[in-house]
Amino acid sequence: MELLYSNILPLGCDDDERTIVGCFKEQMKNSDRVEIAVGYTSNASLNELDALIDRYAIKKICLTIGMYYIEGMPERSYHTALRVNQHWKASGIGEIRIVKPFKYHGKLFCFYKNEKPFSAIIGSANLGVIKLEATNRRQYEISALTINETEVAEIAFHIEQLKTSICSGNISDIKGMPLIRETNTSLDGIELVTAVPQSSVEFYKNCKTYVSFFLKLKVPRSVDRHIDDGKHYTKSNINVCYAAPRNKRKSRDWYETQLTVGSDIYRMEGYPNKNEPFFVVTDDGYWFKAHTTSDNNKQFSAVGDELIMGRWLKGRLVAAGIVKHVNDTALDADRLGMITEEMLEEYGCDSLLFKKTGQTALDEKGTDLDVWMLSFVSGNDYER
Template sequence: MQLLYSNILPLGIEEDQKTIIDAFHEQLQLADRVEIAVGYTSYASLEELDNLIDAYAIHQVCLNIGMYYIEGMPENSYHTAIKLNQKWMDNGKGEIRMIKPFKYHGKVYCFYKDGKPFSAIIGSANLGVIKLEASNRRQYELSALTTDSKEVLSIAQHIESLKEPNCSDNINNLTSVPLIREKNTALNGVELVTSVPKANIDFYSRCQAYVSFFLKLKVPKADERHLDDGKHFTKSNINVCYAAPRSKRRARDWYETQLTVGADVYHMEGYPEKNKPFFVITDDGYWFKAHTTSDNNKQFSAVGDELIMGRWLKGRLAAAGIVNPVNNTLEDTDRLGMITQEMLEEYGCDRLVFKKTGQTALDTDGTPLDVWMLSFTNEKNE
């Protein structure tokens, strides 16, 4: 057995010591299969594991995740795991499983060659050890590498027992994994937006709806992203950022969004009057002023900043790991940043819920404005 360390000052590694990550890379280089069981992951460590599997030409991989089925899984990590699991299964490389009947807190890594386990790492290190981030950069771990055939076989058998149907299942088969919402940081520091405490959200959530509306998000299918015939919402609604730029030198901001409400909604009794401002509180704790504009008050937008609605809506999808923000929409020729039906299906929600709470709040000039609640909550969180 060889002890493995973190390299964190003032407890840096000495000349005859080895770090956990170095040992992990060395064993991967010798292996053609790896079996892993950990309590926790992160989306960054999941992506790093996938990169290493490709880099070291690993033929088979199975990752067992132990704590999230009961505790709940951060949505960014969940969606990343779903994508990787599908990729590995499609390529015949392996799968990601979740342990169901109990909270598994072990951290074991077993390496195989030609069908036989030859080494294992066991200790305190979750998968995040392979990709350090701000949250775990100063977190010290201690593990051990063993090449003893009996110890390695015992660890291999332990992981195999975790893969039995009575202990775990493929993550794609689990529809009841509770998701933990990631914080949307796209509205941080925006002048016209205020963060409110959870007590405020709870209060307005409990308010009986005077009226409420479903605002359907109109987006194309993934295979329609390059169709510009006006029928597939590729340059309208929340994807208006892919419309022609306002100037030849300046691309539209990826967060630019138009919420276009259908006639079946804006003709309904109780829908906000045109150009009459109201306050919005979102289900994730943001507060800003909004209004309806355009013909038949079909445009629903924030007052004073056309990017606020997009920062809230697209920021939620980005925080969940569904899409990556695009710095320059003119350079996104593959339109990977375009919101599609498949993305909304992955998130679990394709519409907003817009509820009049019956409450009012004073504007800066003392005018009382109605307070509406706007929700974009995926089904697993609802």
């Protein structure tokens, strides 16, 4: 057994000591198959592992994650794990599995060559040790490398037991695992928007529903994102930022969004009247004034700033790791920032739930306005 260390001052590694991450990469370099079982991962470590698999031409890989089915998984890591899992499965090299019946807190890394395990790392380090971030940069871990055949075989057998169907399943088949929503920072410090405590969100969520509507988000499929006929919703609604700029010298802001409501909704009894403002409280804790405008009051937007709705809606997708913010839409030739059906499918929701709470609040002029709740969550996350 050889001890492996974190290289963190004042306990920096001596010349004859190896770091955990250094040993991990060395073992991978000598392997053609890697089996990993850990309690936790991180978004960065998942991407790093995927890159290392390609770099070292690993032929077979399985990552089993043990704590999230019961505790909940951060949504950014979840969506990254789904993409990595899909990549590995499509390449025929492996998968990512989730432990279901209990919280598994082990940290094991087993390395194979020609179908025979030859070394293993065991200790306190989760997968995050292979790609340090601000959250774990000063977190000291200690592990050990073993090349003892009996010990390595026992660790390999244990990991194989975890991979059986009674213990775990492929992440794409897992249903009911709670997701921990990431914080949307796109509205921080924005004028006309106020953050409200979670207790207030729960209050409005639990209010009696006087009337509610599902507002379908109209977006293209990925294959259609380059349609340029001037009529298609690749250049309208949520993706209006890709339409011709109002000022030829300046491209549209990526957050510019028009939420267009269908006639089947705005003609329903109880839908807000045109140009009559109301307050919106969002399911993630933001408060702003909104209204319906345009012909047949089909446009739904925030009052005073046309970017607020986009910052809320697209900011959620950015926080979840599904799309990246585009600084200049005119330079996004591949339209990677265009919101598509596939993105909404990955997020798990293609509609907004718009609910009248029956509550009112005074605006800055002392006018009593209705309070509506706006939610961007899947049906599993929100009960009407």
